[in-house]
Amino acid sequence: MNPAGFSEQVRRAWAIARKDIRIYYIKGPVLIFGIFMPVFLFLAFLMGSRQLPLAFLVSGLVGMALFFTATAVSPAIFPWEGQAKTLERLASCPITVEAIVFGDMIASTLFGIGITLITVIIGLALGLPLLHAITLGTGILLAACCFSAIGMLLAVPPTNTPSNIMMLSSLIKFPMVFISGIFIPLEQMPPWGLALAAFSPLTYFTDIVRYSFTGTNYFPVPGDVAALILFTIVLTAGTMYLHKRTMPKRM
Amino acid sequence: MSEAIEVTDLTKIFGTTVAVDHISFSVKEGEIFGFLGPNGAGKTTTTRMLTGVIPPDSGSALILDHDIQHQPVMAKQGFGVVPETSNAYADLTAWQNLMLMGDLYGLPHAHASDRASDLLKTLGLLERRDQKVQAYSKGMKQRLILAMALLHKPGLLFLDEPTSGLDVQSSQMILSLLRDLSQEGTTIFLTTHNMEEANRLCNRIAIIRSGKIVALDAPEKLKAAIDRLHRIEVSFDRDIPANGLARLPGVVHVDRTGDKWQITVEDRDLVIRSLVTFSQQQGAVIATLNTLAPSLDDAFLRLTREVPP
Numbered sequence: 210m211n212p213a214g215f216s217e218q219v220r221r222a223w224a225i226a227r228k229d230i231r232i233y234y235i236k237g238p239v240l241i242f243g244i245f246m247p248v249f250l251f252l253a254f255l256m257g258s259r260q261l262p263l264a265f266l267v268s269g270l271v272g273m274a275l276f277f278t279a280t281a282v283s284p285a286i287f288p289w290e291g292q293a294k295t296l297e298r299l300a301s302c303p304i305t306v307e308a309i310v311f312g313d314m315i316a317s318t319l320f321g322i323g324i325t326l327i328t329v330i331i332g333l334a335l336g337l338p339l340l341h342a343i344t345l346g347t348g349i350l351l352a353a354c355c356f357s358a359i360g361m362l363l364a365v366p367p368t369n370t371p372s373n374i375m376m377l378s379s380l381i382k383f384p385m386v387f388i389s390g391i392f393i394p395l396e397q398m399p400p401w402g403l404a405l406a407a408f409s410p411l412t413y414f415t416d417i418v419r420y421s422f423t424g425t426n427y428f429p430v431p432g433d434v435a436a437l438i439l440f441t442i443v444l445t446a447g448t449m450y451l452h453k454r455t456m457p458k459r460m
Numbered sequence: 461m462s463e464a465i466e467v468t469d470l471t472k473i474f475g476t477t478v479a480v481d482h483i484s485f486s487v488k489e490g491e492i493f494g495f496l497g498p499n500g501a502g503k504t505t506t507t508r509m510l511t512g513v514i515p516p517d518s519g520s521a522l523i524l525d526h527d528i529q530h531q532p533v534m535a536k537q538g539f540g541v542v543p544e545t546s547n548a549y550a551d552l553t554a555w556q557n558l559m560l561m562g563d564l565y566g567l568p569h570a571h572a573s574d575r576a577s578d579l580l581k582t583l584g585l586l587e588r589r590d591q592k593v594q595a596y597s598k599g600m601k602q603r604l605i606l607a608m609a610l611l612h613k614p615g616l617l618f619l620d621e622p623t624s625g626l627d628v629q630s631s632q633m634i635l636s637l638l639r640d641l642s643q644e645g646t647t648i649f650l651t652t653h654n655m656e657e658a659n660r661l662c663n664r665i666a667i668i669r670s671g672k673i674v675a676l677d678a679p680e681k682l683k684a685a686i687d688r689l690h691r692i693e694v695s696f697d698r699d700i701p702a703n704g705l706a707r708l709p710g711v712v713h714v715d716r717t718g719d720k721w722q723i724t725v726e727d728r729d730l731v732i733r734s735l736v737t738f739s740q741q742q743g744a745v746i747a748t749l750n751t752l753a754p755s756l757d758d759a760f761l762r763l764t765r766e767v768p769p
Contacts, residue, residue: 210566213533217566224563232551294547298608301511301543302564303536457514 218308225304225312226319233282233289234320243278243324248331250386261394264423267332269391272352272415274328276386279321279353283360284378286313287452291369291459300460306453310361314445317357318350325349332422341421344430348417351437355410358444365451367458390415395427410440464489464616464647465510469519472505479505481671482519487664489615492638492648494662494679496655498764502671503651504544507620510649511541524616537565539616540609544624544651546601550594554585554604557593558611565612572611579607583633599630606634616647623657635661655760669764682763690728691752694735695720696744704742708734720748 211217233239251270255263290296299309326349333339363378386392388402389411398406406412413433420426426433465487472480480502487493497503508514510521512532521528526535548557555576562572580586583603593601602622609617619638623631638661642648652658658665659679666676675682705721706714710731713724725731728751739746 212537212566213531218533220566221564224560227563228549228552228560231556232549293550294543294545295549297508297513297543298541298547299564300513301536301541302561303533303566304564305533460508460513 212303213305218305219311221304222308222312222315225299225309226315229282229286229313229316230319233286234316239282240324243274243281243320244327246277246281248274248328262423263335264337265394265419267328267335267337268415268419268422271325271328271332271418272389272391272411273386275321275325275349275352275414276356276411277382278324279317279356280360280363280378280382282320283313283317283357284363284374285371287364287459288369288371288374291367292371296456297460300456306456307449310449310452314354314357314361317360318353321353321356322349325353337422339421340424344417345421347434348414348421348437351434351441352410352414352417355414355437355441355444358441358448359410361452362444362448365448365455367455369459385409385411388412390427410437410444413437413440462489463487463522464491464524465493465649466522467510467519468521470506470509470516470521471518472502472509472514473517478671480509480516483668483671483673484519485666485673485676487647487649489647490642490645491663492642492650492661494658494665495649495651495668496653496658496665496760497668501668501764503668504620506668507618507649507651511539511618512536537612538614539618540612540614542602542605542609542617542619542622544621546593546598546605548593548601548604548608551592553590553592554580554596554607555589557604557608561608561611567612575611575613576607579610582637583607599626602626603630603633606637610641614646616649617641618649618651620651621653622650623652623654667760667763675763690725692723692725692728692731692735693720693748693750693752694723695747696739696742697747698742698744700739700742700744704738708738710734722752 248270250273251266255266287296290299329345339345363381364374366374366377368374388405389409390398390406391411393402395403395406395412395416413428413436416426416428417430417433420430463486467486468484469482470480470484471478471482483506495503495506505514509516510523510528512528512535515529523535524538526538528535549560552560558576559572562569562576567575577586580589583606585600585603585607588600593604596604606622622634626634635657638648650658650662662679664677665679665682666673668674702714702716705711705723708731710725710727711723712726715722723731732749735746735749
């Protein structure tokens, strides 16, 4: 066994993920927040935007659900663990910072996928046809990885006060929802809005979901998938690099 | 005997404060090495650098032949850490914490389970293995932390104040386990404020003050080294002349307190031999004879006293 080898570090990252799921995700309030937050946002827009078709709004609901759940807990894990000194324990264990971040991302990805599947089931229960299941599955998987990387990126500032990070997290997450074609179709956006939307990975995921339920899309689907892959790689590499730099400042 | 820890010129600076100032020392394999110093002297910062928690600003530390900065995973695989503050996951049970450690050290599950059961039994926690750590007392948490550090049978153990604030039972249990580990060949790097603990356990002690190591030696040698002069307390079964004692070779000063004589000497061995001859010449019997060596507390206080500007 080479403790520093890639496969061994992935195994240890999986141990971090299981620990996260046990401690942070399988909690009543977290699960309830994960489900209710997007549902209430969806209902608010359903009431206020009666002219938008249900299929459009359900696609938005699925996009929001994945985005909010995959970024709900992960930004606060490092501050929590820094405060409880458990991060110091992890730092003295034979696991790299990259593997710790990857483990947190796995947990966040699985949580995001789990909750999002519920919203997909809601869509199906409302009578929406699922036209492209494999495309949707691929999109959910890629976007869950991408959003969990965003969640970890939000945790980069080396503070051990979770409320600071949660405030920063809200400041970034909510505007992203509004520029990503969830409530305003991309076709109806002004050019500057479209330019902003292009920088949000949520835009491409929402486009994939819409395509999966309605068969219509704004960007070509391979383009959406490629954009999500690119965002995932860049954001994952970025968050790992930055956490490696800021980790000692948390101790 | 090879070195388990080899520190060269290790330095850490926080802002304008030099927390650890170019320290160098080594710890031999199988040794119990005490690291003492007053609060803020740089003990914990040094331990954190040696365990790879924070990087040094300059210098290097070889831990079990691996550079802690350049091969951190390989170095960390070989040691266990018991920090001062319990840092087990409070929301997990003792068993879950141990299994997490098993996974993080790459132990096969069956091996980790057997080892965890043995350690929990040794440390008196087996019956509460499925209880969440948040319900544990401080002593139980500290014993669990020790079990977590020992799960992978490390060759080197770092302990930061392991018995601080613990009840006598937990303290004794931990100290007894440390002695057993040392006999089995585990190298122990012990940071403590407890002089008695350091005196009884450690083969060598380093004393750090203001980020610099001011003394490094065996406890008895440290005690002896702080004073050039030593004191001997002796009593006889009859009166003997004071000037006779004062004239003995190596005697610097003689004081009488009650029925005892306190003799200040330069060479204890020489004076004790002379006292035996002197008592025979006087036809007296030595009733009591004590060498009043400075304690480790004295040595610590003397060595860590700030030098006036």
